[in-house]
Amino acid sequence: xxxxxxxxxxxxxxxxxxxxxxxxxxxxxxxxxxxxxxxxxxxxxxxxxxxxxxxxxxxxxxxxxxxxxxxxxxxxxxxxxxxxxxxxxxxxxxxxxxxxxxxxxxxxxxxxxxxxxxxxxxxxxxxxxxxxxxxxxxxxxxxxxxxxxxxxxxxxxxxxxxxxxxxxxxxxxxxxxxxxxxxxxxxxxxxxxxxxxxxxxxxxxxxxxxxxxxxxxxxxxxxxxxxxxxxxxxxxxxxxxxxxxxxxxxxxxxxxxxxxxxxxxxxxxxxxxxxxxxxxxxxxxxxxxxxxxxxxxxxxxxxxxxxxxxxxxxxxxxxxxxxxxxxxxxxxxxxxx
Amino acid sequence: xxxxxxxxxxxxxxxxxxxxxxxxxxxxxxxxxxxxxxxxxxxxxxxxxxxxxxxxxxxxxxxxxxxxxxxxxxxxxxxxxxxxxxxxxxxxxxxxxxxxxxxxxxxxxxxxxxxxxxxxxxxxxxxxxxxxxxxxxxxxxxxxxxxxxxxxxxxxxxxxxxxxxxxxxxxxxxxxxxxxxxxxxxxxxxxxxxxxxxxxxxxxxxxxxxxxxxxxxxxxxxxxxxxxxxxxxxxxxxxxxxxxxxxxxxxxxxxxxxxxxxxxxxxxxxxxxxxxxxxxxxxxxxxxxxxxxxxxxxxxxxxxxxxxxxxxxxxxxxxxxxxxxxxxxxxxxxxxx
Numbered sequence: 001x002x003x004x005x006x007x008x009x010x011x012x013x014x015x016x017x018x019x020x021x022x023x024x025x026x027x028x029x030x031x032x033x034x035x036x037x038x039x040x041x042x043x044x045x046x047x048x049x050x051x052x053x054x055x056x057x058x059x060x061x062x063x064x065x066x067x068x069x070x071x072x073x074x075x076x077x078x079x080x081x082x083x084x085x086x087x088x089x090x091x092x093x094x095x096x097x098x099x100x101x102x103x104x105x106x107x108x109x110x111x112x113x114x115x116x117x118x119x120x121x122x123x124x125x126x127x128x129x130x131x132x133x134x135x136x137x138x139x140x141x142x143x144x145x146x147x148x149x150x151x152x153x154x155x156x157x158x159x160x161x162x163x164x165x166x167x168x169x170x171x172x173x174x175x176x177x178x179x180x181x182x183x184x185x186x187x188x189x190x191x192x193x194x195x196x197x198x199x200x201x202x203x204x205x206x207x208x209x210x211x212x213x214x215x216x217x218x219x220x221x222x223x224x225x226x227x228x229x230x231x232x233x234x235x236x237x238x239x240x241x242x243x244x245x246x247x248x249x250x251x252x253x254x255x256x257x258x259x260x261x262x263x264x265x266x267x268x269x270x271x272x273x274x275x276x277x278x279x280x281x282x283x284x285x286x287x288x289x290x291x292x293x294x295x296x297x298x299x300x301x302x303x304x305x306x307x308x309x310x311x312x313x314x315x316x317x318x319x320x321x322x323x324x325x326x327x328x329x330x331x332x333x334x335x336x337x
Numbered sequence: 338x339x340x341x342x343x344x345x346x347x348x349x350x351x352x353x354x355x356x357x358x359x360x361x362x363x364x365x366x367x368x369x370x371x372x373x374x375x376x377x378x379x380x381x382x383x384x385x386x387x388x389x390x391x392x393x394x395x396x397x398x399x400x401x402x403x404x405x406x407x408x409x410x411x412x413x414x415x416x417x418x419x420x421x422x423x424x425x426x427x428x429x430x431x432x433x434x435x436x437x438x439x440x441x442x443x444x445x446x447x448x449x450x451x452x453x454x455x456x457x458x459x460x461x462x463x464x465x466x467x468x469x470x471x472x473x474x475x476x477x478x479x480x481x482x483x484x485x486x487x488x489x490x491x492x493x494x495x496x497x498x499x500x501x502x503x504x505x506x507x508x509x510x511x512x513x514x515x516x517x518x519x520x521x522x523x524x525x526x527x528x529x530x531x532x533x534x535x536x537x538x539x540x541x542x543x544x545x546x547x548x549x550x551x552x553x554x555x556x557x558x559x560x561x562x563x564x565x566x567x568x569x570x571x572x573x574x575x576x577x578x579x580x581x582x583x584x585x586x587x588x589x590x591x592x593x594x595x596x597x598x599x600x601x602x603x604x605x606x607x608x609x610x611x612x613x614x615x616x617x618x619x620x621x622x623x624x625x626x627x628x629x630x631x632x633x634x635x636x637x638x639x640x641x642x643x644x645x646x647x648x649x650x651x652x653x654x655x656x657x658x659x660x661x662x663x664x665x666x667x668x669x670x671x672x673x674x
Contacts, residue, residue, distance in 0.1 A: 007400045009344050013433060014423035017380045017511035022471070022488060033518045035469065040604060048470025054511040056419060063344045067400040080452045082393060086351035098349060115417045117514040120468055130370065131457055133362070133385025151359060151386045174354035177454045181370045193418040267377060 003094075008099045012061040018197055019190030020054025021110070024180075025123050031058075050298035053123050055190035056081075056115035058107045058169045060095070066102025067324055069202050069225055072194065073107045074234070075205025078132045078179040080114030081107035083206065085306045088168035088175075095303045097313040103320075106198060110209070111187045113177050129178035137173060141301040142265065152260040157260050161298035163306035184212075192218055197225045202320060204228040207301065210253075211235060214275070217249035223333040228316055231301050233268050235275035250323045251276065251318065256299030256306075257292045265301075267305070285323070289315055342429075345436045347394040349398040353411030355534055356448070356527030357385055357391030362460050371456045373401050389461050392527035393418075393452035395444045396433070403439025404661055406562055408446045409531065410435075413544025413570070417451030417470045419443035420543065425512075426644045429508065430640045431541075434650040440657075447546070448524045450514050459630035459647075466515035471503060474510060478638040479595040479602065496595050498635035499642035509642070521549075528553055539657060541565040541591035544638065546570060547590075551612070554586035563587040563660045568638050570605050585621035587660045588613065594629045602638075622660070626652055 028046040035182055058081060075083045079315040084095045086105055098105050112118040112125075119125050130137030132140075136148040158166045191212055195201065203224055204214030210232030217227040218236050227249050229235075241297065255278055259265045289312075291299050296308065303312045344588050365383040365671050395418060410432065412420045420442055421432045449455040449462075456462050471478075475486040480501055485494030495503045528549055534536065540561055542550030547569030554564040555573050564586050568574075590613055596602045616624040626649075633645065640649045 005348070007348050008350070008504075009346050011342070011344050011347070012396070012429070014420050014427075014429065016423060017419075017508065018426070020511055022507065023608070024488065025470070031467070041450070042601065044467055045470070045473065048472040049672065050468055050470060051507070051511040051513070056512070058422065060350070063401075081462045082352050083450045085395065086353060090351075090353070091350070092351065099350070109452070115446070115512065115514075117512065120466075120515075129389055130368070130381055131383065133387060133646075134359070135385040136382065169357065170388070170402065171354065173386075174357055174388040175393070175452065175454065176388070177452075178457075252420050264379065324439075 006022075006100055009097075010060055010099075011063045012059070014114075015056060015058040017054045017056055017116070020051050022049050023052045023119070023124055023236040024049050028123070033174030034284060050119060050124065051117075052119040053111055053186050053190060054116060055111050055194060056109040056117075056148075056189075057194055060099055060105055062099070062102065063105045064102075065102075067320070070104035070106055070198060070201055071098050071320075072201050072203045073105060074111075074191070074203060074205035075108070075110065076209050078113075078130075078176050079175055079207075080109045080175065082175045083108045084304065087165060087309060088172035089165035091309070094309065094313050097310065097317070099315045103202075106194070108191070108194060108202075110212075111190045112180055112183060118178075125180055126182065127180065129180050131178050134170065134173050134178050137176065137227070138169070139262065142256070142262050142263075143169060143259065143300060152247040155308065159261065159298070161257075162300065163257075163298040163308050164300040164302060165305070165307055172214055186288060188212055190216055192220065195220055198223055200221070202226045202228070202324070204230060204316070205232070206230040206304065207233045211313040214251075214272075217251065218279075221249045224249045226252070226320060228252045228254065228320070229255060229272070230254045230303060232272050235272045248279065248282070250285040250287075251279070252289060252319050254286045254312070254316070255291060256301060256303050257297055258300070285317065289319070339446050341436055342457070345433075346400040347397055347404065348400045349396070352393065352395040352452075352592060354391045354393055354453070356530040357388050359386050360385050360461055365460070367403060371461055374662055383610065387456060387461065387562070388454075389456040390448055390523050390527060391453060392448050392524075392531060393446040393454075394531055397436055397444075398438065399436070399441055401651045402441045404441075404657070405538055406661060407441035407443055407535060408435050408657075409535065409540045410442060410543035411540060411546030412445070412447065412450075412530070412551055413546050415450075415513050416466075417446045417512065417514055419451070419512045420639075421641065424646060425509035426480050426502035428646065431646065431650050433648065434654070438611055438654045444530070445528070445531060447549075448527045449517055449520060454514075461518055462520065462664065466517050468515050469513050472652075474513065475506070476599065477542075477598050477601075478504060478592065480637060482598065496598070496635070498594075499637065500594075500635040500645050501637035501639060502644055525549055529557065533590075536560070537562055539563045539565070540659070541567060542558045542569065542652070543567040544570045551588075551609075554588065555616075558586045561586045562602050563589070565589045565591065566609070567591045567640060568593060572609040585616065585619070585658075587624075587625060588616070588623040589623070589624045589656050591626040591640060591649070591653070592628060593638060593640050595637070624656065626656075
């Protein structure tokens with residue numbers, strides 16, 4: 001099982017929750033349940049206090065980091081930090097690439113997802129969550145056309161040249177989590193707490209997390225030295241782009257393939273590219289890694305999980321090294337309670 | 338920020354999901370939502386296929402493990418693997434202690450919790466989940482008596498000599514996740530898949546996870562060399578204890594303090610201790626770490642998070658080293674699809 005890839009030397013692996021608040025529930029009827037094997041049943045009072053709005057963050061700190069700023073990894077909608085750990089077919093994820101490249105890394109599970117926990121509705125959240133089906137994910141993540149997927153018929157026909165490890169698509173779906181609509185502001189508030197706690201940093205965000213990363217860079221450019229938006233599904237509205245000034249974050253936007261075959265992605269991309277052009281015109285550095293345009297074809301919506309994920313990770317790391325030469329290490333400051 | 342504790346040298350950090358199955362939903366009405374910032378609204382078809390019953394596992398593999406068998410960490414009810422990572426007041430968790438002690442470590446998020454994801458009800462699960470309030474956790478986790486806790490009055494009066502870092506109790510509650518009743522068999526099935534994939538191992542389980550660990554040791558003693566049940570909230574029924582024979586797992590049970598002040602814990606403990614005596618009589622090795630009996634006073638239901646967590650970790654590691662001398666490294670075998 002030994003391989004020749006370099007080992008990583010860590011002084012700390014740990015985690016913490018940031019953000020959130022206490023919320024009290026009252027007026028709910030009690031329920032009677034048996035929770036322990038062979039134990040007695042007991043009455044559970046659902047009234048009382050819950051924590052809501054918090055975010056989970058796992059940190060990996062190097063013995064000798066080779067870069068002045070840590071990287072924060074922000075997953076997309078209906079996902080968790082597991083997206084960055086291993087590919088569904090068992091290859092090392094971008095977490096390992098970044099650790100082997102010498103960065104300290106912080107992996108977030110955004111509010112309501114994964115180890116961040118979530119809250120009941122309608123008592124706390126306004127509505128029920130959405131569960132992404134394999135059918136929806138197949139098309140939305142640009143694995144192939146909708147008619148190329150059928151569980152009952154055992155059909156998995158990907159786009160020609162698809163880089164996603166299609167045999168592991170069903171296994172990938174095991175890591176999808178429910179998501180809610182209308183929680184963007186609360187999620188961004190938790191990300192703000194994270195940035196305050198970590199200090200000056202680099203953010204790599206994917207899909208919805210790429211949109212959050214662009215928002216965060218617009219709001220707190222003094223904290224975010226550089227932002228990598230990997231297939232961002234949204235961007236700030238143009239009206240505020242004038243805020244992106246001489247001290248703006250440096251931006252890299254990565255796009256995969258098959259966008260024209262999926263009209264919703266053409267729409268998303270147009271909105272993002274319009275925003276990127278607008279802030280570029282104010283003087284912010286904006287670079288694009290348009291993979292098909294560079295002759296790197298076949299990438300899905302998940303370039304960090306595709307078969308050429310290591311190649312793309314290396315391109316991103318090369319860009320980070322280039323823009324990190326101007327970085328100064330920030331001092332963490334206290335989280336507001 | 339540097340400290341003098343030894344660094345850890347890892348060849349791999351990664352994760353995977355095990356267990357679970359595809360389930361198809363039909364007959365649900367579509368909903369219209371806007372999921373991407375600034376994007377158009379779109380109709381979401383909730384019908385289709387979901388993965389359900391899977392478990393998430395994160396693995397940390399040493400460059401040079403100093404023990405032949407890996408340790409599997411199984412959290413308790415309403416918790417996730419975050420329990421093992423850091424204490425709520427920011428000290429290193431048992432994950433770091435075990436890594437520094439030279440073990441390969443696998444941290445699970447059991448079915449329905451954390452990064453394992455969860456499924457909708459009543460479409461897949463039979464019932465709604467339970468959310469543990471701070472008030473319930475305060476008493477259930479033996480922080481203090483119920484009347485010593487009040488959010489509205491700002492009251493946090495712990496048991497005298499309490500080892501849990503009480504100032505971090507509210508922050509600890511940020512990592513609690515919802516739980517369902519009646520999922521024990523499905524959860525144990527996912528743990529079986531994990532054990533099949535990892536091969537011969539040591540299991541450390543806490544609370545509900547301690548009960549699962551005792552169940553697993555009874556069912557698959559040839560796979561589980563040793564089991565540490567940390568404050569187990571349940572045990573197998575006695576009737577099957579005859580199965581614990583000469584090739585049984587070796588058992589260590591750890592109990593904290595304040596059990597007599599919390600009648601439900603007296604009940605749970607009596608059931609567990611009765612089972613342990615029964616399997617001991619069949620010849621299985623059963624050891625107890627009764628902390629107050631050893632003069633180590635004040636531990637809550639979470640010895641791995643208490644202020645003396647490192648001391649208790651060291652006692653457990655010492656026991657593991659003692660019983661590991663008879664271990665042989667197992668060969669992983671294929672997971673059944």
